[in-house]
Structures are given as structure tokens and as C-alpha cells.
Amino acid sequence: MxxxxxxxxxxxxxxxPVLVAGLLLFGSxxxxxxxxxxxxxxxxxxxxxxxxxxxxxxxxxxxxxxxxASERLVTWRKAGAIGPIGPRGxxxxxxxxxxxxxxxxxGTNGTNGTKGLDGAPGLDGTNGTNGTNGLDGAPGLDGTNGTNGTNGLDGAPGLDGTNGTNGLDGAPGLxxxxxxxxxxxxxxxxxxxxxxxxxxxxxxxxxPGVAGPGLGGTTIRHSxxxxxxxxxxxDSTSVSCQSGETMVGGGGVLTTTANPQNVQLTASxxxxxxxxxxxxxxxxxxxxxxxxxxxxxxxxx
Numbered sequence: 019m020x021x022x023x024x025x026x027x028x029x030x031x032x033x034x035p036v037l038v039a040g041l042l043l044f045g046s047x048x049x050x051x052x053x054x055x056x057x058x059x060x061x062x063x064x065x066x067x068x069x070x071x072x073x074x075x076x077x078x079x080x081x082x083x084x085x086x087a088s089e090r091l092v093t094w095r096k097a098g099a100i101g102p103i104g105p106r107g108x109x110x111x112x113x114x115x116x117x118x119x120x121x122x123x124x125g126t127n128g129t130n131g132t133k134g135l136d137g138a139p140g141l142d143g144t145n146g147t148n149g150t151n152g153l154d155g156a157p158g159l160d161g162t163n164g165t166n167g168t169n170g171l172d173g174a175p176g177l178d179g180t181n182g183t184n185g186l187d188g189a190p191g192l193x194x195x196x197x198x199x200x201x202x203x204x205x206x207x208x209x210x211x212x213x214x215x216x217x218x219x220x221x222x223x224x225x226p227g228v229a230g231p232g233l234g235g236t237t238i239r240h241s242x243x244x245x246x247x248x249x250x251x252x253d254s255t256s257v258s259c260q261s262g263e264t265m266v267g268g269g270g271v272l273t274t275t276a277n278p279q280n281v282q283l284t285a286s287x288x289x290x291x292x293x294x295x296x297x298x299x300x301x302x303x304x305x306x307x308x309x310x311x312x313x314x315x316x317x318x319x
Contacts, residue, residue, distance in 0.1 A: 054081055062096055065089035118183050132162020236266065241313040248303035252284070256295040259317035263292070267316035270296025274309035277302075281309045292317075 056063065056078045065085035066073045073092070078084035085091045241257035259265045268288065272281045280302045289295035294315040303309065 054078070054083060056080055056084065060096055062094050064092050066092055115183075129160055130163060131160040133165055134162065135165060236316055236318045237263065239315045239317050243310050243312045245308055245310045246300065248300070248305070248307045248309075251301060252297065252299045253311050254285075254295060254297040255311055255313045256289060256293050257313045257315045258290070258294075259292040259315055259319075263317035263319035265292045265294065265315050266318050268294025268296075268314060270298065270311065270313045272298045272309065272311050274300065274303070274307065276304070276307040276309075280307075 058077050063076050063078055063084050064073045065076055067089055069088070076084050237259075239257050239259055241255045244253060244255050246253050255270075257268070265288065268286065270283055270286050272283055274281045281298060281300045283296060284299050285295075285297040287295060292315075294313055296311065296313040298309075298311045300309045
């Protein structure tokens with residue numbers, strides 16, 4: 019396994035001029051003797067000023083010179099020999115903690131051994147170097163329970179341990195009791211009218227009605243004609259049947275010396291038991307225009 023040291027931008031700036039200088043130092047100046055034939059795929063070309071010694075990288079074309087008369091041509095191969103293996107890199111950072119392993123099966127409880135006697139405290143030894151972890155030994159036999167020793171002094175509080183990984187999700191809880199009934203929602207909007215149902219069967223014939231009062235001949239009674247000038251825009255008049263007669267209908271008549279559309283009957287109704295009343299209105303009359311109104315009642319008896 020090999021590793022490499024990181025190279026910073028400032029290191030690349032310092033190394034680049036030295037590398038170019040070295041390449042120019044070991045390059046060949048005999049490329050001009052090949053009748054201006056160039057191979058840019060495998061060879062690098064540079065022109066070095068004969069006075070200032072400054073160099074510039076060029077990509078010459080076949081059949082053309084690569085450098086000016088004040089420059090000389092140097093070349094070098096693009097691919098060099100493979101260098102020796104570099105020194106081993108620095109130790110990598112510690113990886114993330116692995117996922118918790120699957121819990122093992124629980125072992126059976128062993129029998130309680132007898133408690134052994136407390137041994138004399140040994141001398142504190144010097145701290146040894148950390149050894150590599152040995153293989154797990156076979157489980158030892160349970161010892162007999164020793165006699166209860168005296169309580170030791172309280173040790174100093176230990177350092178806080180690192181947080182353990184999150185445990186697995188517990189099983190779902192039991193189903194809760196049914197909740198109370200919610201409040202009634204607002205009434206919905208009225209629905210659209212349904213399609214019209216089929217026509218029902220014809221109903222039974224009704225019983226004969228009570229006979230009405232007997233009527234003799236009918237007479238039309240008129241009120242006097244009321245004439246109004248143009249300044250009067252509305253008027254009414256009434257007419258009544260005579261004693262012993264029964265009014266069975268009525269109406270009214272309007273006339274004008276102007277256009278008939280300038281007057282209209284606005285009301286016509288039985289205003290009393292034997293009286294018929296009409297109302298009319300006029301508009302747009304001019305000059306000496308007049309209009310009239312007259313009521314009539316249909317009387318029987």
C-alpha cells in the first residue's frame with residue numbers, strides 16, 4: 019500500500035521553474051536538422067532567447083521553423099522514466115465508528131461460587147507498555163463465595179463516558195381508547211335540483227262545488243269621464259253597481275289628444291264589494307294636450 023504527501027500550490031510554484039530549467043538543461047538542440055519535421059505527441063519543444071536566456075514553450079508545425087533567428091531550439095521527451103517509490107505517507111485519520119453488532123444470545127446463569135478470602139494488598143507496580151490484545155481465554159470455573167470484606171474507600175468519580183449509539187426502536191404500543199365524537203360540521207351547501215320526475219297519474223274527480231247565487235242579466239256601469247291637462251301626470255276614478263246588483267268584473271279606459279303611448283293604465287281593482295277603481299298616468303304631453311280616464315263595472319242582477 020502506497021501513499022503520497024500533498025503538494026500545495028506554493029510548492030508547485032517553486033518546483034515548476036526548477037523542473038523547466040532541468041528539462042531545458044537535458045534537452046536536445048538538434049531538432050532543426052530534421053528538415054522541420056516535428057512530433058508534438060511525444061516531444062516538447064521550447065525556444066530559448068540567446069541573450070536573455072528566457073524560454074517559451076512552442077508547438078511547431080511540420081514544414082515550418084519552430085524558433086526565431088534570435089532563439090535556439092531545445093527539446094525533451096514528454097514521458098520520462100518511472101521514478102523510485104516515494105516514502106510512506108502519514109497515518110490516516112481514525113475512521114468512523116462501525117454500526118452496532120447483533121446482540122448475542124443470553125447465557126445460562128452459573129452456580130454461585132463461595133466467596134474467597136481477601137488477599138493482602140499488593141505493591142503498586144510500574145505501568146507496563148500496552149500489549150496487543152490476546153485471544154479470549156476459556157471461561158474459568160465459578161469460584162466459591164468468599165467472606166464479606168470491609169467496605170473500601172470511595173474512589174474518585176470516573177470520567178464521563180462517550181455517548182452510546184441509539185438503541186433500536188421499541189415495539190408499537192397498544193391501541194388507545196376510542197376518542198370522543200367530534201363536533202358536527204357546518205351544514206353543506208344546498209344540492210342542485212334533481213331531474214323532474216315522471217308525470218303522476220290523474221287524480222280522482224272532485225266533489226261538485228256549492229252552487230253560487232243566481233244571476234240575472236249583466237249591465238255595464240260607467241263612471242263619468244275625467245279630463246286632465248298635461249300638468250296632471252296621474253289620476254284615478256271609481257264606479258259602483260246599483261242596489262240589488264252584484265259586481266262581477268270591471269276595468270278602465272284612457273284616451274289622449276297626443277300619442278296613445280303617452281298614457282297608461284297603472285292599476286285596476288275592486289276597491290270595495292260593489293265598486294271598481296282604476297288609476298292612470300300620463301307623460302310627455304305638450305302644449306294643449308289633454309288625457310281622460312274612465313272606470314266601468316260589470317254588474318249582474
